[in-house]
Amino acid sequence: MTPTSPLLAEHEALGATLTDFAGWQMPLRYTSDIAEHTAVREAAGLFDLSHMGEIAVIGRGAERALDYALVGNLTALAVGRARYSMLCQEDGAVIDDVVVYRLAEERFVVVANASNASVVLEELTARAEGFDAHVVDMSADIALVAVQGPRSLEIVSAVAPGQHKVLDQMPYYASATVRVLGHDVLVSRTGYTGEDGFELYVPNALAVELWRALLEAGRPFGMVPAGLAARDSLRLEAGMPLYGHELDRTTTPFEAGLGRVVKLDKTDDDGAPLAFVGRAALESRKGAQPARVLVGLQGLGRRAARAGYPVVSGTQEGAVVVGSVTSGAPSPTLGYPIALAYVTPEVSAEGTELGVDVRGRAEPVRVVPFPFYRRPQG
Amino acid sequence: MATFPANLRYTAEHEWVDDSVPTTIGITDTATEALGDIVYLELPTVGTDIEAGAVIGEVESTKSVSELFSPVSGTVVEVNQAAIDDPSVVNADPYGEGWLMKVQVSAEGELLDAAAYEGLAAG
Numbered sequence: 001m002t003p004t005s006p007l008l009a010e011h012e013a014l015g016a017t018l019t020d021f022a023g024w025q026m027p028l029r030y031t032s033d034i035a036e037h038t039a040v041r042e043a044a045g046l047f048d049l050s051h052m053g054e055i056a057v058i059g060r061g062a063e064r065a066l067d068y069a070l071v072g073n074l075t076a077l078a079v080g081r082a083r084y085s086m087l088c089q090e091d092g093a094v095i096d097d098v099v100v101y102r103l104a105e106e107r108f109v110v111v112a113n114a115s116n117a118s119v120v121l122e123e124l125t126a127r128a129e130g131f132d133a134h135v136v137d138m139s140a141d142i143a144l145v146a147v148q149g150p151r152s153l154e155i156v157s158a159v160a161p162g163q164h165k166v167l168d169q170m171p172y173y174a175s176a177t178v179r180v181l182g183h184d185v186l187v188s189r190t191g192y193t194g195e196d197g198f199e200l201y202v203p204n205a206l207a208v209e210l211w212r213a214l215l216e217a218g219r220p221f222g223m224v225p226a227g228l229a230a231r232d233s234l235r236l237e238a239g240m241p242l243y244g245h246e247l248d249r250t251t252t253p254f255e256a257g258l259g260r261v262v263k264l265d266k267t268d269d270d271g272a273p274l275a276f277v278g279r280a281a282l283e284s285r286k287g288a289q290p291a292r293v294l295v296g297l298q299g300l301g302r303r304a305a306r307a308g309y310p311v312v313s314g315t316q317e318g319a320v321v322v323g324s325v326t327s328g329a330p331s332p333t334l335g336y337p338i339a340l341a342y343v344t345p346e347v348s349a350e351g352t353e354l355g356v357d358v359r360g361r362a363e364p365v366r367v368v369p370f371p372f373y374r375r376p377q378g
Numbered sequence: 379m380a381t382f383p384a385n386l387r388y389t390a391e392h393e394w395v396d397d398s399v400p401t402t403i404g405i406t407d408t409a410t411e412a413l414g415d416i417v418y419l420e421l422p423t424v425g426t427d428i429e430a431g432a433v434i435g436e437v438e439s440t441k442s443v444s445e446l447f448s449p450v451s452g453t454v455v456e457v458n459q460a461a462i463d464d465p466s467v468v469n470a471d472p473y474g475e476g477w478l479m480k481v482q483v484s485a486e487g488e489l490l491d492a493a494a495y496e497g498l499a500a501g
Contacts, residue, residue: 033439034415303418
């Protein structure tokens, strides 16, 4: 069965170019990648993310099941808060990166990447065995719509009368049930663009009404519908990893620079170290010098490095391969090419000049810190 | 919607040529729609001898890169500097202001008429 976003007809009516993403027909762009990207940075963009997987973990043992299944400390997650975490293999490599919401003491939702949703469901189901918890796949019933950009608060408030204060006071990585269009809707202050924004989880039946209402409410603020192309360039500027690029089953969270999500100090009720899948491998990795490090690269020429291109040291003859690009694109906001790459630790220091083999010609790049872009504060 | 001007001829790789002398070469709006926003053009310099079917440059968009294949053999006599400076003109007007280069043609490659190209682009 081909999964379908309940908003597919809306995208077609808007003239979107569609792309296959993990079996879903999703909008790649509506008009222009750059225009959509810029709208999110300057005003707002409306995204259909219904392809994401939503998996509920419910029960008295749900928190302990998630502590065992994921590398994070989910028992410590307060109701109404969300946390970025990872599902790892026994060898410490990443099966998926996820956002976990605690909706109630005994109710969590794990949001997984579309490409990994079924394996996350399988793994969570297997790993929850023996805990007083059950795992329910809600992916097919739930649509996810995101409003991202500096005008997001005003736009979401416009479809949620009387809820402006609740939305305004919602911290980053928090969620609440908010009255939207007369329905109780799960709204979170989360996103994947580096901007302020909200994500709204609704039953499929409400998706079209919500989409249209947001599109209408957002128009005076300069909001446009935005596709997956803009989403990818936005997340890259914000230095956020994309599974299949920066993260995969050969990479541990430490190599990706995300060791902070691994909570080796989580304990059981007696204060003893808590078992979780991957603990032994991750414990031995922590503090050890990884063979490769994720770095940011700023392109010094005009041609962009792309995923899979070799990173070389020395742009002249005799250049040696020191790494590989995982994501790269011309940055619409910054005006120069940016990339993320795994390189050997020796060449990972900020300011190191390297090359990227762009279709046979070495293009000069410099190691820079990422995020490449941070939103203006205040 | 993609357009297929009847006065042009096309390659299967989505380039177009007109019937002027020297011949103007560009890429079709089917190509620009697939590429998305074009941000970088690499074109041969004036005086370069090019060969039909050979890779003569590249067109880079925010999402991807595609090679530019020469529809004809001949010598490049002019390149569109305005398009190099601001490649968005290729998206905006691929059959007009967004032309890429002019070539003194010595031999044509395999070219399709508008109907044949439209059939191919639709497939």
